Amino acid sequence: MSECRPFSKTIGVWMSDKKSQKLNWKELICVSNSHGYRIVKLDLERPLEEQGEIDVFLHKLTDVIAAADVGDPTASRIISNIEQYLSNHPNIAVIDPLDNVRILLNRYNYYSILQNEPTFSRHGIFTPAFAEFTTCNAQENLEIMRQRGVRFPIICKPTVAHGSKSAHEMILVFNERDLNVCRPPCVVQSFVNHNAVLHKVFIIGNRYHICERPSLKNFTASEDLEPIFYSTGEVCKADSQSTLSILDPHDETDLQMTLKEENIKRIIRVLRKEIGLILAGFDVVIDNLTGRHAVIDINVYPSYENFPNFFENLLNCIDETVNRTIVISGDNGDCQDHHSVSQRLNGLINVAFSASKLGVTGMNIN
């Protein structure tokens, strides 16, 4: 850790209670202080103008934005106050800009971005076929699936991807008879057999860390199987021990399922260009027949579980963003474009890797 300097800048922080309880505040404060920042916890119920000047706004507001989007009056007021405040103070570096976060709140939106990326297919990267259901009409939904090439088995996921427990409640459906279990608005996606291994990639600006997690075993379409309801947390967290992750004996295969790190870097570059978040993560499974890499999820400010030196990396990234913000403000007079700060951080890549038992960490992707 670098030596202590007097605080010259302030980071205003707001996290949901769930996130806040998991955050190591002591370490955040200590590392921030060592970079010359004081930490102030913001109270969104009080006017932000009364809470002192800030240089950086660090937040996880997914649940509030999601609630505002469905018309919750308190959440709408909070979000509109924050947006007004940030627009009155264009020099505050926002991690991450609310409009960029909004892209990831809707699964259909981010799967569409992935599907439209022209460079992916030639490198064996894809997002599994998907469709959105907005009604309970099973016949109509079957037709939508056919048109979009979505095949059984499917995973039915809530369209709203973040911000509540229900956003992570999934259903595996094996045949058209059971399509009626899908509750709109939801996205259905073709299931990709991947031998129950999930690769999670956590990103902080131009740094990333990859780790493996348990996932779902292999399945095929079937008239006999009943739908399986599960929550992501029960199956895909580091300590999950679900029977859904135990491979059937005939699934033991000698096909090489190697994650191509070049592909991970390609995906990161695309996400930075198209979505522009500093704090994000995405999930990849490897198709056990073709070896192609399927991106099945993108997350805002994820857990960063086992990310080496998380806070030091976060503060380095904040430093870079603040310095960039000052330069951009200087260049433009006083007019900083908030929604493009992280996009302007894009540059070309210079990579150094270190492998560890906990995963693989890539540094200085630009």
Ligand SMILES: Nc1ncnc2c1ncn2[C@@H]1O[C@H](COP(=O)(O)OP(=O)(O)OP(=O)(O)O)[C@@H](O)[C@H]1O
């Ligand atoms: N298309 C797919 N093919 C195979 N398995 C999938 C697919 N989509 C999702 N899964 C499985 O379901 C899990 C949950 O899906 P997904 O990642 O979309 O949900 P989530 O709740 O947004 O997850 P997270 O908690 O990581 O945000 C995945 O980790 C994976 O095990």
Ligand SMILES: O=P(O)(O)O[C@H]1[C@H](O)[C@H](O)[C@H](OP(=O)(O)O)[C@@H](OP(=O)(O)O)[C@@H]1O
């Ligand atoms: O296992 P990960 O780090 O992917 O788990 C994340 C999850 O993917 C979502 O990002 C959660 O956010 P919400 O959807 O807003 O609930 C994260 O929860 P959080 O409490 O850390 O914000 C999970 O960690």
Ligand SMILES: [Mg+2]
């Ligand atoms: Mg997710």
